[in-house]
Amino acid sequence: MTDESFHLTPLDVRRYEFGRTLRGYDPERVDQFRDEVADEMERLTRLNQELEAKARGFHDQLKAFRDRDKALNDALIHAQQLRQEIREQAERESQLTVREAQSEADRLVAAAHTNIRRMDDELAAMERMRRNYLAQLRALVERQMAEIGAAEAAASIPRTRSE
Numbered sequence: 001m002t003d004e005s006f007h008l009t010p011l012d013v014r015r016y017e018f019g020r021t022l023r024g025y026d027p028e029r030v031d032q033f034r035d036e037v038a039d040e041m042e043r044l045t046r047l048n049q050e051l052e053a054k055a056r057g058f059h060d061q062l063k064a065f066r067d068r069d070k071a072l073n074d075a076l077i078h079a080q081q082l083r084q085e086i087r088e089q090a091e092r093e094s095q096l097t098v099r100e101a102q103s104e105a106d107r108l109v110a111a112a113h114t115n116i117r118r119m120d121d122e123l124a125a126m127e128r129m130r131r132n133y134l135a136q137l138r139a140l141v142e143r144q145m146a147e148i149g150a151a152e153a154a155a156s157i158p159r160t161r162s163e
Contacts (some may be wrong), residue, residue, distance in 0.1 A: 008041070009041070009045075010038040010039070010041040010042040010045065011038075011040060013034055013037050013038040014034065014038045018030055018132065078155070
């Protein structure tokens with residue numbers, strides 16, 4: 001009965017007519033057995049249909065799970081690629097920022113050196129001006145002292161009346 005070409009349905013069992021013989025089987029018992037076989041076949045057919053429906057449901061679920069698994073794997077791969085791209089972009093940006101900061105630092109250092117030279121020149125000029133001022137002040141004070149000395153010397157000489 002395992003042959004695929006042989007299909008027996010419960011209705012086939014119920015309708016099958018056995019030939020009658022003189023010393024054959026009890027027709028009531030044959031009919032009763034036939035009904036029991038048909039009932040069992042109906043139960044097994046329903047069970048088989050339910051199991052096939054469940055199997056289809058499980059296959060559909062399995063397909064959905066596989067589709068989700070594939071989507072998750074694709075998303076994971078995409079996320080890993082995106083993470084790598086972001087890391088590379090951040091590295092490039094950080095290198096650019098470091099280069100810009102180094103360039104700005106070099107510019108500021110150069111400007112500071114220029115300011116130091118300018119201030120050194122201004123300080124030297126102010127020092128020269130101070131020395132000139134002190135020299136002029138000394139010369140003025142010396143002239144004034146000479147004039148005071150001359151005035152005192154003139155005041156200490158007796159004056160004659162003829163003057």
